[in-house]
Amino acid sequence: EAQVTQNPRYLITVTGKKLTVTCSQNMNHEYMSWYRQDPGLGLRQIYYSMNVEVTDKGDVPEGYKVSRKEKRNFPLILESPSPNQTSLYFCASSLGQGGGYTFGSGTRLTVV
Amino acid sequence: GESVGLHLPTLSVQEGDNSIINCAYSNSASDYFIWYKQESGKGPQFIIDIRSNMDKRQGQRVTVLLNKTVKHLSLQIAATQPGDSAVYFCAEKKHAGGTSYGKLTFGQGTILTVHP
Numbered sequence: 001e002a003q004v005t006q007n008p009r010y011l012i013t014v015t016g017k018k019l020t021v022t023c024s025q026n027m028n029h030e031y032m033s034w035y036r037q038d039p040g041l042g043l044r045q046i047y048y049s050m051n052v053e054v055t056d057k058g059d060v061p062e063g064y065k066v067s068r069k070e071k072r073n074f075p076l077i078l079e080s081p082s083p084n085q086t087s088l089y090f091c092a093s094s095l096g097q098g099g100g101y102t103f104g105s106g107t108r109l110t111v112v
Numbered sequence: 113g114e115s116v117g118l119h120l121p122t123l124s125v126q127e128g129d130n131s132i133i134n135c136a137y138s139n140s141a142s143d144y145f146i147w148y149k150q151e152s153g154k155g156p157q158f159i160i161d162i163r164s165n166m167d168k169r170q171g172q173r174v175t176v177l178l179n180k181t182v183k184h185l186s187l188q189i190a191a192t193q194p195g196d197s198a199v200y201f202c203a204e205k206k207h208a209g210g211t212s213y214g215k216l217t218f219g220q221g222t223i224l225t226v227h228p
Binding site for chain 1: 119153154155156157158161201215216217218219220221
């Protein structure tokens with residue numbers, strides 16, 4: 001089944017403890033992206049990648065890092081999480097044509 | 113379920129009615145306009161898109177209309193079913209520098225509730 005898989009689905013962590021949210025897609029998509037979703041603010045792009053070793057900042061990149069060492073994986077790294085990074089995170093991938101992005105099921109992160 | 117928004121516009125319809133969800137967009141340079149559906153606890157799911165040089169596109173039970181003069185996008189759902197209940201987001205996509213990739217910029221969303 002064609003899909004974007006994120007892990008974990010739920011995560012509670014403490015301020016300052018480094019964490020990684022993994023994202024993997026099995027559709028051979030070149031384009032991958034991370035979004036965060038917050039009440040009243042909608043979905044905002046954090047980082048994106050157009051191909052292996054090609055990444056760039058989205059609208060809200062502060063406090064996040066990404067890497068794209070392989071085409072299928074695009075992990076999101078929070079080096080020192082803070083409470084304002086408590087959010088619902090989505091990974092998405094696309095072939096590029098049209099508007100057809102495939103989203104993962106989301107990761108609910110709580111930083112205390 | 114997980115809350116995806118506070119104070120979002122809401123639309124309540126009866127099963128079998130047609131639904132129209134509206135969206136105003138801001139970027140005249142967007143290449144594609146897209147509708148996504150998000151059910152509770154799930155990620156956004158692609159419904160239909162329309163290129164900026166078109167004004168209407170039909171899918172299965174859905175029609176998207178684009179009015180560039182007033183920067184307005186609408187999604188029409190025919191014979192709405194309880195399974196259509198979800199939050200609907202419009203999004204704009206602008207291609208990046210000659211490539212076919214682009215960032216999605218999402219609207220705030222509309223909550224659609226379909227009553228049996």
